[in-house]
Amino acid sequence: MAELKEELKGKIIEVLNLEDIAVADIADSDPLFGEGLGLDSIDALELIVLMDKEYGIKLSDPKQGKSIFQSIDTMAAYIAENRTK
Amino acid sequence: MKKSRYINGIGAVTAQGIWRTDFFTESQPLQQAVNAAQQPSYRELISPAMARRMSRGIKMGIYAAQQALDEAQIDIPDAIITGTGLGCSEDSEKFLRNILDNDEEFLTPTAFIQSTHNTVAAQIALRLGCKGYNFTYVNRSVSFESALLDASMQLQDAEATDILVGGVDEVSDHTFRLLQLVGHIKPSDVHETIHDSNSPGANYAESATFFTLSQQKTAYSYCEVQDINLQNKLSQGDLAAFTKEFLERNGLHAGDIDALVLGYNGDKEFDGWYDIFECIFPSIPSIYYKHLIGQCDTSSAFAVATAAKLIREQIIPAIIQRNQVTLDRPLRNVLLYNQFRGEDHSLVLLRSC
Incomplete structure (x- = not known):
């Protein structure tokens, strides 16, 4: 799981072009939206594509995203449970 | 009666850096086939959260536009009119490459949103909160002149008092490789200035140049x-x-x-x-x-x-x-x-x- 979280942080930084942020700057429990990383709705769409492309997870219900994308912890847990690749 | 149209502010980001008083004394002729613009620091104008989604063309346009507005002491113009030949080609390429690489799946929104030709004018308007006339001309090498003509007519017809008008084009890898293949850009191993050029094609570079065009003459009018x-x-x-x-x-x-x-x-x-x-x-x-x-x-x-x-x-x-x-x-x-x-x-x- 720790490895998945590190990989996920790296992918998020790359996909969202978070220029001034390193993997070490993101705590597993930091909120991704709002006060934490400060991501927004366009980033949410990018994360949905990332989940599909990298882990084979299709989020059909956008409401799911709110709980899944709370933090690296919640994302990694969902990916570990549902990934198809 | 014909109304006057004064240039009251200028801004630019070019291969020689930004528009400044010593621009010409500090410049050197280009010898490379493809030249990137010397990028200024954008931190004071664009938040990192916004900048991370912007290609160079957008950032250059925002910077040059703000320079032109600052010099004319205009906070929000009545209209924003831009010209561009290729638009935000970096994001266009990214989006198209994603389509090909991912077999038309997994298309991310950012590159698509930013790939349109009117992105620069739109981003300038969003940043300024300018809800006025916003238009982008894509007419190859008269794109900027088309924008300038529109701005002139808007001022002439008293549709606006102060207009931000500019031109912007950015370098992108694939498009410029193609332009080199068809001979519009000189080959990479040719290092000629315009002065000593003896070959077809031109040395290309990206740039953004903006003006504040106004009905009123000021102490700053060019x-x-x-x-x-x-x-x-x-x-x-x-x-x-x-x-x-x-x-x-x-x-x-x-x-x-x-x-x-x-x-x-x-x-x-x-x-x-x-x-x-x-x-x-x-x-x-x-x-x-x-x-x-x-x-x-x-x-x-x-x-x-x-x-x-x-x-x-x-x-x-x-x-x-x-x-x-x-x-x-x-x-x-x-x-x-x-x-x-x-x-x-x-x-x-x-x-x-």
Whole structure:
């Protein structure tokens, strides 16, 4: 799981072009939206594509995203449970 | 009654850096086939959260636009009008590459949103909170001139008082490789300046050049935009008549023009157009600028910046003068001529104010 979280942080930084942020700057429990990383709705769409492309997870219900994308912890847990690749 | 249109502010981001007082004394002719712009720090203008989604073209446009507004002391213009030949090509390429690489799946929104040609004008408006007229012209090498013509007509018809108008084009890998393949850009192993060019193609570069155009003259006014004319196709034999007609509609003849600013870009096959044009106006200073900022579809916007600066300062820096004619009278009427590969001809007449 720790490895998945590190990989996920790296992918998020790359996909969202978070220029001034390193993997070490993101705590597993930091909120991704709002006060934490400060991501927004366009980033949410990018994360949905990332989940599909990298882990084979299709989020059909956008409401799911709110709980899944709370933090690296919640994302990694969902990916570990549902990934198809 | 004809309303005046004054250039009250200029901003630019180019291969020689940003628009500044010592721009011409600190510039060096380009020798590379493809040149990136010298990027300023954007931190003061664009938050990192916004900047991470922006390509260079968008950031350059925002920076140049703000410079032009600051100089004119305008917070929010009545309209924003831009010209671009290729638009946000970096994001267009990214989006198209994703389509191909991912078999039309997994298309991310950011590159798509930012890939449209009007992205720069839109981002400037969003940042300023400008809800006025917002338009982008995509007319190859007269894209900027089309924007300038629109701005002039808006001011003429009193649709607006202060207009932000500019041109922007960015370098992108794939598109520029293709332009090199078809010979529009010089081969990478050719290192010629415009002055010593002996080959077809031009040295390309990205740039953004913006102006605040206003009805009111201020203490900062550079000059007045007197007239603009565009012509897609023209024969070399008709160039003199095309120019004469333009001058006549402005109550001028060739002897009234005090200097020329020409779009020489080092393409051996097409620079002859400018030689013909020069012959219509013997014995006046001839100025060029693309040896410093490179060729792109909207690089002619920098001709307006160059001419405006010359008119305001009444000095022609040696680095931009092509011929040896000494300036022996005040620079009052300056005529700009640009074409690209024998098409998209434009004339812009600037007058001191």
